[in-house]
Structure formats: structure tokens, C-alpha cells
Amino acid sequence: MKKGASENSRIFFLLTALLLILLLFLGLALGSVSVSLREILHALSDPNAQTANDVIIRSVRLPRVLAGLLTGAGLGAAGAILQAVLNNSLASSNTIGVNSGAGFFVMLSMLIFPKNPAAKSFMAFLGALVTVLFILCLAYYAERSRVTIILAGITVSSFLTAAMNLIKTLDDSIVINSLSFSIGSLAGVTMSSIAYPAPGILLAILIASLLGKALNIMNLGDGTAMSLGLNAGFFRIIYVLLASLLAGCVVSYSGLIGFVGLIVPHVCRYFVGHDARVLIPASALLGSVFVLTADLAGRVLFAPYELPVGIILSLSGAPFFLYLLLKKGGRRVNA
Amino acid sequence: MLEFRNADISVGRTGILEDINVSFEKGKITSLVGPNGSGKTTLLQSLNGLSCVKGGEILLEGKDYLALPPKERAQSLSFFSQLRGGAPNISVRGLVEHGRFPYMGFSRHLSAEDREAMDRAMEFTGLTAEADRQVSELSGGMQQRAYLAMQLAQDCPYMVMDEPGNYLDLPGQRELERLILCLKEEGKTVIVVIHDLSKALRISDSIVVMDRRKIVGSGTPRELPESGLLQRVFDCRIRPVETEEGIRYLVE
Secondary structure (H helix, E strand, O other), rough: HHHHHHHHHHHHHHHHHHHHHHHHHHHHHHOOOOHHHHHHHHHHHHHOOOOOHHHHHHHHHHHHHHHHHHHHHHHHHHHHHHHHHHOOOOOOOOOOHHHHHHHHHHHHHHOOOOOOOHHHHHHHHHHHHHHHHHHHHHHHHHOOOOOHEEEEEEEHHHHHHHEEEEHHHHOOHHHHHHHHHHHOOOOOHHHHHOOOOHHHHHHHHHHHHHHHHHHHHOOOHHHHHHHHHHHHHHHHHHHHHHHHHHHHHHHHHHHHHHHHHHHHHHHHHHHHHHOOHHHHHHHHHHHHHHHHHHHHHHHHOOOOOOOOHHHHHHHHHHHHHHHHHHOOOOOOOOO | EEEEEEEEEEEOOOEEEEEEEEEEOOOOEEEEEOOOOOHHHHHOOOOOOEEEEEEEEEEEEEEEHOOOOOOHHHHHEEEOOOOOOOOOOOOHHHHHHOOOOOOOOOOOOOOHHHHHHHHHHHHHHHOOOOOOHHHHHHOOOHHHHHHHHHHHHHHOOOOEEOOOOOOOHHHHHHHHHHHHHHHOOOOEEEEEEEHHHHHHHOOOEEEEEEOOOEEEEOOOOOHHHOOOOHHHHHHHOOOEEEEEEEEEEEOO
16 A cells, blocks of 8 residues: 555656646747747747747746746645644645735735835735744744634734725725735736745745655644654744745735645645655645646636636636545545 | 652643652553542653643653753653544554654664664554554554554653553453563563553552542552552552462452
8 A cells, every 4th residue: 555655646746747847838838929839949048039929938928937836836835834734624824824914014015115026025925924923922822722823823814804905995006906916816927026936935845845754743743743852843833934935925926826725735635645745745746737727727718818817726726626525525635 | 760859730821730749660660540630641741741840850860851852852751642633644654653753863764773663563563464554544442552553663761651551452451461561571661541450450560649630649559459548549449369370459
């Protein structure tokens, strides 16, 4: 059975990696203008080429597929981390309030520095961090059980969502911006808006995967973890910080994309099992596949109109998740 | 020797035990007995951090146990926990492998010694054939064995077990008893919470009695029934019975 499980993982990684490469290619090739493989290679290999297609590929589509890749990887990995660390299958960066914290701060920065996009990504990360620290403190004083973190997260999250709506109501000028922000969209992403988040996301995924053994042990409960020589409280904070780094980075350029962080780890667990060392990279990969597929569908299905990736993900994600719940009788889906 | 000195122990912010003084001798089997809610688990969980020591100290062979680095602690004292969350989604072998965590470096690579300890632990608990099954698929008793195997793989000189006999069937109980005696032969110190008094009297070198959040006494299985302490605390009668294997105690 063990051999079978690792065999499954190998096939899973191989297939999702192939799918990802295909999606990256399609993401560059398809859209309102279709481009051939040769044109793509031309645009990417020669930074001075200036035909219309070269410019579209380099400054519109490339940032967009890279952003999709990073968004999916970040949210997928964050979901896998949080579900394991809080031992709750409903956890994701949405649930513990990180997304809305980042969102609230981004909206604040739109209000205060309307002309400065760099402030946006910094504020998003700051918002994620401040929110998660606040929630950890709350949970700590309320005797830091895993349930308290989730409850505190949901409460803080709805408070911040209300605050975001308040800002929207008070200041009409950011309504247009904030609409695509609260739905979650990759349209209009530029290389400079992902320049800072990208290394943060990749690094956090790498660290979280390398520390996966600790996450596995924490799943045995704090007492057992402590008696095995692992400081569960300390590692819980490290993991929650890593997850908020991931979520903050993603929210800074893509807005509030829902569902990926919740669904992807469940799907992955079905194929690769519960070992965090495998599950985190698997969720990152499959998250990218989900987001890139949804973004591609949003661009192609109703061309020349475009649907934001957030809408596609929620529309297709929700029924898919319900299907999973029913098919597995809720048993294997439960973390 | 594991020694609690004037220990005040609380769970969360609620103080439960005050001024506890008790010691557990090295190389012996000590049973901790007491009615439900007498504070046994709270006392022992100060060793794995689930209850905290607010005053006094815990000494392990003279060293401040709580000040030891986590890995060193985990190499000297292992803990079999009575209360656990749901069954983890992990294979039996994976669970037993966790027992070797205190010995792993950052690469988490298993050495030959680790593998040997794991194999021995699974053999001892009769789980070799189930090594690749998921713990969550096993019955309560088999899960209990799997956790026991993890503790064995941890291979510590001090072993604390909080009601290890839960869910075990009669042969399982007997094997557990043999296992505990075997561990003592190997020179381990065993501290075990047992509800079955006649078993405690049969296998222990020493018995510590708790009642209403206090240590109310201790003694050898020979002394205790005569003192009448157990009879008072548990409201029972204890009759010694001569058998071929020596004196046994009938608890009614």
C-alpha cells in the first residue's frame, strides 16, 4: 500500500507538471489575439523585438500567466498549511481572516496613496501580518486552541469585510478598482506588481515543504508533539506566519480570490495522502493549474469579453467541491 | 529518579494541583492510582507541556527537567498519552517513525539504528503485519498498540504511560503487562497510570496514591494493603490470595 501511495504521488506530480506547462503555453498563446509558438519564443528570446504580438506577450500575457502560477501556488500551499496546522478541513487563508486583513490594508492604501502601486503590495503583506498576529494573540490569551484561531479569524474577517464596505461606501472613487479587487482578477497585472511578491511566495512554499515533518508530528496533538521533542506552539506560529506571507503576497496583486486555498488541498490529499512534505508542493502545483485554467477560461470563453478569474473559480469551484463531498461520503475529504 | 518538588501545577490558568512532592525511582515500575478526577493525568501532563508547572520544580536525575532542550527531554522521557485527538491519517510505520523524531537531524534521514528500533517496536507490539495500514483504519485496541509502538521506538530510559490498557482486550492486557515487566528488565523506569488495582499490586515495585488532587500516600504492594489507604480511597476490600506465583490481591 505504501508503494501504491508513492506511485500515485509520482503520477500526480508528473501529470500536473505536464498540465501546468501546457497551460502556461496556452495562457501565452490564447486570448483576443492568438499567437503561435514561434512568435512566443521570438518574443521571449529577444527582449528588443517590438511587433504588436511581442509586446502583447511580454507585457500583458507573460505577467498574467506568471501571476496565475504564483497565485495558485501561494493560495494552494497556504490552504494546505493552514488545514494541517489548525487541524481543520475548513481552514484557508480566507477563514483565518488573512485575506480580508490584506484586502482591508490594500483598500486603505488605495485611499491614502491612490497613485502608488508599490504601496499596495507592501500594505497587503502588512495587513496579512497584522491580522494574523492579532488573531494569534487573541487565541493565545483565550488559551490558544485550534478552534479559537478559526473562530477569531472568522470574526475578525467579517469585521474587516464590513470595514472594506464602509470605505467603498464613503469614497466613490475607489469603487471601480475595488470591484475587481474584491472579486479577484489577474487582468492588469504587470511584471512590477509581482516582482516583490514572487520571491516571497516561492521561498515560503520551499520553507514550509522542508519543515513538513514538524507539521506531520503536530497532527498527533500538542502533547504527543511535545513529548517527541517538538515545540508545537512555536511551529504553529511559524506556519501561520508562512501562510499569511503567502496569502498577503497573493492578495497584493490579485485581490480576494476565493476557494483555491480551500479546495485544492482536499483534492491533493486524495491523490498524494496526508504527508505535509508532499502535500504542500502538490497543493502549490495543483493550485497553479486551477487558477491558470480558470483565468484562461475567463479570457477565452466569452471573448472579447473577459470574466475575472475569481468569478470563474467560485462558480466552478463550489459545485466541484460539493461533488467531492458527496462522492467521498465526506470521509476521505475530511482532514 | 524523577522527582516533583513542591510543584504547583495548573491547566490553562486554573490551578489544579498544589505543592506536590513525589518521586519515582529509577529502574522500577511505579503505578499511579486514584479515583477519576484525582489529578493523575494533570500531574503527568506537566511532563509533556499540556499542564504547566507554576511553582516548584521537576528534577530528572537531578537536572531541571523543564529547562532541558526539547530534544534532550524527548530522548530521556517518553509519554504515552491517554487523551488524543482523532486518529491521524498516517500509516502504522509512519506513526512509529515519529517515535524516532528526537534522534533525527535536520535532514530527517532514518539511520540503520532508527530502522532497527522501529522494527523492534512493531514486532514487540505485534504490528509488523499491519505496518502499512492506516492508523485510522485500525480498531481502538490496535491504535493503542500503534501508539505504544511509537513510544517504544522512542527508546527512552523513562517511560510514562497514562492508562495504556484502555481499549485492549484480555490477551492485549496480558501482553501489556509482560511488556512493562520486560521494559523493567531492560533497565527502564516505568511510570504507569492503572485503574485495575489488583494489576497495579501485581506488577508494581511501588504505588503512588492520589485522591482529590493530593498525593495521599505511597508504598510497596506489600505495605499498602495493610495500611488500609487503598481501601479508604477506593472504598473497597483487598484480600491477599496465595497462588503458585506468589501473593495476588483480590479487590472487591
